Amino acid sequence: xxxxxxxxxxxxxxxxxxxxxxxxxxxxxxxxxxxxxxxxxxxxxxxxxxxxxxxxxxxxxxxxxxxxxxxxxxxxxxxxxxxxxxxxxxxxxxxxxxxxxxxxxxxxxxxxxxxxxxxxxxxxxxxxxxxxxxxxxxxxxxxxxxxxxxxxxxxxxxxxxxxxxxxxxxxxxxxxxxxxxxxxxxxxxxxxxxxxxxxxxxxxxxxxxxxxxxxxxxxxxxxxxxxxxxxxxxxxxxxxxxxxxxxxxxxxxxxxxxxxxxxxxxxxxxxxxxxxxxxxxxxxxxxxxxxxxxxxxxxxxxxxxxxxxxxxxxxxxxxxxxxxxxxxxxxxxxxxxxxxxxxxxxxxxxxxxxxxxxxxxxx
Amino acid sequence: xxxxxxxxxxxxxxxxxxxxxxxxxxxxxxxxxxxxxxxxxxxxxxxxxxxxxxxxxxxxxxxxxxxxxxxxxxxxxxxxxxxxxxxxxxxxxxxxxxxxxxxxxxxxxxxxxxxxxxxxxxxxxxxxxxxxxxxxxxxxxxxxxxxxxxxxxxxxxxxxxxxxxxxxxxxxxxxxxxxxxxxxxxxxxxxxxxxxxxxxxxxxxxxxxxxxxxxxxxxxxxxxxxxxxxxxxxxxxxxxxxxxxxxxxxxxxxxxxxxxxxxxxxxxxxxxxxxxxxxxxxxxxxxxxxxxxxxxxxxxxxxxxxxxxxxxxxxxxxxxxxxxxxxxxxxxxxxxxxxxxxxxxxxxxxxxxxxxxxxxxxxxxxxxxxx
Numbered sequence: 001x002x003x004x005x006x007x008x009x010x011x012x013x014x015x016x017x018x019x020x021x022x023x024x025x026x027x028x029x030x031x032x033x034x035x036x037x038x039x040x041x042x043x044x045x046x047x048x049x050x051x052x053x054x055x056x057x058x059x060x061x062x063x064x065x066x067x068x069x070x071x072x073x074x075x076x077x078x079x080x081x082x083x084x085x086x087x088x089x090x091x092x093x094x095x096x097x098x099x100x101x102x103x104x105x106x107x108x109x110x111x112x113x114x115x116x117x118x119x120x121x122x123x124x125x126x127x128x129x130x131x132x133x134x135x136x137x138x139x140x141x142x143x144x145x146x147x148x149x150x151x152x153x154x155x156x157x158x159x160x161x162x163x164x165x166x167x168x169x170x171x172x173x174x175x176x177x178x179x180x181x182x183x184x185x186x187x188x189x190x191x192x193x194x195x196x197x198x199x200x201x202x203x204x205x206x207x208x209x210x211x212x213x214x215x216x217x218x219x220x221x222x223x224x225x226x227x228x229x230x231x232x233x234x235x236x237x238x239x240x241x242x243x244x245x246x247x248x249x250x251x252x253x254x255x256x257x258x259x260x261x262x263x264x265x266x267x268x269x270x271x272x273x274x275x276x277x278x279x280x281x282x283x284x285x286x287x288x289x290x291x292x293x294x295x296x297x298x299x300x301x302x303x304x305x306x307x308x309x310x311x312x313x314x315x316x317x318x319x320x321x322x323x324x325x326x327x328x329x330x331x332x333x334x335x336x337x338x339x340x341x342x343x344x345x346x347x348x349x350x351x352x353x354x355x356x357x358x359x360x361x362x363x
Numbered sequence: 364x365x366x367x368x369x370x371x372x373x374x375x376x377x378x379x380x381x382x383x384x385x386x387x388x389x390x391x392x393x394x395x396x397x398x399x400x401x402x403x404x405x406x407x408x409x410x411x412x413x414x415x416x417x418x419x420x421x422x423x424x425x426x427x428x429x430x431x432x433x434x435x436x437x438x439x440x441x442x443x444x445x446x447x448x449x450x451x452x453x454x455x456x457x458x459x460x461x462x463x464x465x466x467x468x469x470x471x472x473x474x475x476x477x478x479x480x481x482x483x484x485x486x487x488x489x490x491x492x493x494x495x496x497x498x499x500x501x502x503x504x505x506x507x508x509x510x511x512x513x514x515x516x517x518x519x520x521x522x523x524x525x526x527x528x529x530x531x532x533x534x535x536x537x538x539x540x541x542x543x544x545x546x547x548x549x550x551x552x553x554x555x556x557x558x559x560x561x562x563x564x565x566x567x568x569x570x571x572x573x574x575x576x577x578x579x580x581x582x583x584x585x586x587x588x589x590x591x592x593x594x595x596x597x598x599x600x601x602x603x604x605x606x607x608x609x610x611x612x613x614x615x616x617x618x619x620x621x622x623x624x625x626x627x628x629x630x631x632x633x634x635x636x637x638x639x640x641x642x643x644x645x646x647x648x649x650x651x652x653x654x655x656x657x658x659x660x661x662x663x664x665x666x667x668x669x670x671x672x673x674x675x676x677x678x679x680x681x682x683x684x685x686x687x688x689x690x691x692x693x694x695x696x697x698x699x700x701x702x703x704x705x706x707x708x709x710x711x712x713x714x715x716x717x718x719x720x721x722x723x724x725x726x727x728x729x730x731x732x733x734x
Contacts, residue, residue, distance in 0.1 A: 206578070
């Protein structure tokens with residue numbers, strides 16, 4: 001089996017070095033991710049607490065939800081609970097008490113809470129961070145609605161303001177993430193707004209469910225990339241579609257970007273648009289290029305400006321080192337048939353694109 | 364036939380043995396029973412797992428059917444007995460299972476379709492690696508060519524697909540403790556299929572597929588796709604043409620094209636070109652391969668055609684233009700093989716002729732190697 005021998009990029013080398021250095025071993029973070037209240041995160045979480053306790057681990061509960069289902073309450077009764085701190089009528093995780101108690105594992109049901117003014121930290125996820133820094137293992141739960149980066153999308157979807165959020169960057173540091181999935185049941189659909197049209201509520205829940213699954217997949221992808229890099233495997237496993245649209249000042253980009261946006265949306269794919277820098281570019285070409293790059297940005301593409309004297313090589317090098325699965329290029333401007341053209345960029349890309357698909361567009 | 368409304372299908376989807384699919388399915392069966400629903404277990408495989416066996420307690424089990432094959436007795440699900448019993452809901456494990464020769468139907472999923480069309484609701488389980496369109500990706504990740512596959516259109520028929528998740532670490536702990544398999548079997552499994560990176564990759568595939576299944580049902584369940592599959596004018600629907608040859612990578616090409624067309628809600632056609640317009644002229648080995656590929660395409664619900672033409676490129680592009688094809692899928696010319704030049708010329712010629720269409724050149728993926 002052949003594999004590309006390729007020099008590592010500086011970023012890869014850096015990450016490898018960092019991976020080899022013994023990182024300060026902090027507490028272990030596990031997150032149960034759900035898309036609505038009522039899917040069963042609390043139960044799954046406390047069931048894990050019960051199992052760990054039965055296996056002899058030192059387990060405490062640092063936070064419980066106000067309104068717990070009866071089966072959750074009966075689980076909690078069999079476990080040690082560190083009571084909330086009361087501040088000005090509000091409640092917060094008692095970080096000091098947990099630090100003093102120093103259990104092996106602390107369970108925090110509900111990660112997205114703002115603490116009352118005067119608390120140790122403004123938010124609960126920062127409390128958790130402190131527990132992790134003290135090398136306490138934390139198992140916690142969160143709903144997709146409360147991810148900061150999704151706030152706008154969620155508010156648009158539900159029409160409701162989101163009060164407390166947790167940054168996705170914190171969620172991505174989790175050593176383990178587990179999704180609690182279930183189709184929207186009547187019970188979930190009914191809990192919040194009785195007035196709301198049931199179909200609308202179902203569509204909302206479907207969208208939230210999709211967002212949760214994709215976030216979990218992204219976290220898992222991040223873990224996979226780290227693992228592969230640490231083990232010197234640079235061939236991507238193709239679990240995540242990554243699209244690279246090649247843009248020049250002459251490219252007819254509309255159809256390319258339309259198709260790219262469609263595929264990216266359906267596959268929840270990464271979308272990148274790349275341009276290979278040409279030193280002697282005319283003013284009008286520069287304007288044309290900027291216009292195209294703006295169109296690419298407008299469909300949500302990340303822009304990469306590549307260097308290199310030979311555009312085809314620059315594109316291929318980038319594609320191979322970034323796990324691109326689909327390469328989008330324009331038909332060559334030149335016309336003609338036959339092997340004599342094998343030297344043109346399109347043909348060369350086809351020849352070298354082992355391991356990815358190439359999509360050639362009308363120009 | 365019957366006026367029976369079709370039964371609903373719910374799939375519990377996982378990414379490996381031991382994540383808890385069967386347990387979840389039985390738990391749901393128990394819940395339904397507690398609510399007074401008439402539910403039976405049509406087939407279930409405990410693999411000797413205690414908690415799974417306990418979950419099945421109290422549920423009515425339809426006895427398996429004994430089938431004698433080559434002097435040995437095998438047990439399969441008794442579809443006819445379930446039909447006769449006609450419960451509201453049947454819980455049926457291992458959706459991708461292949462029945463022993465001599466059974467009425469080849470595959471368990473075919474048995475399930477029979478139950479559904481008789482109005483019985485079915486709960487079932489499967490792992491992501493058995494989905495036909497992911498077969499190449501699964502091989503790429505695991506090095507295992509999965510033979511028991513389920514066509515995507517069968518999974519698309521499901522009313523609900525639920526992701527049964529467990530982190531790979533938790534799964535590996537379960538294996539170590541002997542919950543999933545006996546200890547020796549577990550040691551072997553851990554070396555091969557259950558390597559952590561493999562599990563992580565399969566899990567990612569499953570999560571992405573589950574997200575797609577949710578989106579597919581939400582968006583396309585009650586309205587046609589709004590943006591995607593349409594071109595610049597907002598109306599054009601993609602139509603995909605796959606060129607079928609005797610090249611062994613054609614199955615991969617067909618799977619990839621089908622997956623794309625499913626995701627984009629496009630039409631898909633698989634077309635071979637022969638001078639005679641039929642499959643009687645090519646030499647035996649080529650004819651056999653072409654037949655196999657065309658059959659495969661039909662089995663996963665792609666319309667197939669054999670076109671008459673001396674020149675494959677011109678015939679293909681003419682056909683594409685007449686039928687308003689928007690994308691032509693071709694297999695990438697091989698690197699160093701006997702027919703590399705021929706295949707390369709074909710690709711070049713099609714690329715040159717079909718400048719008004721999208722041409723997708725699909726490449727095989729290499730298995731990753733640690734360096």
